[in-house]
Amino acid sequence: MDIAVDPEWWKTLFDEIYLLTDARSIKDSEATRREVNAVCELIPIHPEHRILDLCGGQGRHSLELCKRGYKRCTVLDYSNHLVTHGKALAASLDHPINFIQGDARSTGLSSGTFDHVLIMGNSLGYSPGIDADISILAESYRVLRRGGWLLIDVANGTNAKAFFNPNVWHEINSDILVCRQRKMNENSISTREMVISKEKGLIRDRTYSIRLYEPESLAALVEGAGFTNIRVYPDFSPHQSKEDYGFMNHRVILTGQKP
Template sequence: MIDEIHTGEPPDSRRKEKRKERRTLGPVPDLEEHVKSDWWKGIFNHLYLKTDGDVVDDRQITRTEIDLIIRILRLQPDEKILDLCCGQGRHTLELVRRGYSAEGIDRSHYLIQRARSTAKKEGLSVRFREGDARRLPYRTDTYDAALVLGNSFGYFDSVEEDLRILMELRRVLKPWGRILLDVADGEYLREHFQPRSWEWIDPSMFVCRERSLSLDGQRLISREVITDVDRGVMADQFYAERLYTDESLRRLLERAGFSGVAFHDIITESRRNQDLGMMERRRIVTAILKKEWSTARARGQERIKHVAVL
């Protein structure tokens, strides 16, 4: 078994970590056997921001991406925007800085705390919640637009679980709401992923990676062994992400009730310029939700129409 990774790095935790015995599994013949179904629950911590989140955790890169999102979705300042799987909140915060009404939700306690801390430091009024993307804590017909960015779609074992996310977005979006997904180009990565790589993350930490396709060829399985030159192995972790093609993603969005599906290319900018993994080639996918107001909201709208002004 591998030692559990802490979500923060207070000094007392670092001292405890030094006393722990850290181990790796060594060579493994089948990466997929070691992927837990809920791998995403514990992997998005302070190490993630060093090994993966740092690829795009840059203010200028974030500004460029938000420029693109605003243009593609034609966002208006009076619209309500949901940033699903918002991570440390870099996109949510940039939208709020520009005067948009946005809020974020993510499963990672650590990343949500980081987002809240940044908002507080900058004096921004923005709400961040912890929650499961398959069971959103929001009312029906609340948002004008929903964003799923940073390759945060396709983490679950089955396509049906991914569909549940889209169905929840269908519920919380208003009629004629828009959705934007930032996903890996599955067709490209299936043929061009790097089976092995290693890189220095900073002067004292490096990460070794292994990758392979799942048995059914539908997911990319990854392993990361993160090592500190002084403290030894920090993590030996496995995860899997679904490789959607344009056509399979179009069908899934249409099953969830979306229409007008369109695809846009996006170039991953990174100052690190090394192993970009799932971020090597990305696609922006947009769709529109043509639905009626929910019964409760429709009744509310009808009551407003019949209010007499005296």
């Protein structure tokens, strides 16, 4: 079985259907709270700090940070749908979050302006080569002030291989179910995702592929981008149940500092 993937799949996948297919993670406020607890424990974050939530989607981590008094958050994401959705959410909660639609490889943000850059919820490894991730790390380094911290939270490749399941499905609600067929490659997992509405029929049939990082290869990549004081926390699981959460459980968190 081969799963053909458009290398630019990530430019169009993160829409209103993604908000359904990954709702178990991205709409689970308890999981988001656990993820933000980890941020607050692992890097020295203060309410006056400027935080860049890079590839931040609809800004769920920034919304939670803002709730806790960290009011200087910027969310940058490629998906116009998620940025628009996040802006509306933040406005409804009166949270002063700056949302930007943009490319994390070249943000256009000023150099040295952020105290922390967060890349959370498995937002690396989307392009077939490693160059896109190297560019995202170089950009994170550039926009951080000296002494600022980077925090990355991605699927742990070692765990993703150990828990690999080629066929999974789950129900979102009484109408919609998500079926995923996966293929393990040398450094990545390709997935065909079908979303089926019992009422309307097939509403999505898409493929995507995610590069896997073992804790060691992630640390080497971040070190190569110039970061120091690198620490790796290899088994972060915001979900307690044994269900298959795609790439959203058994993750690795890495922190590093711009010297």
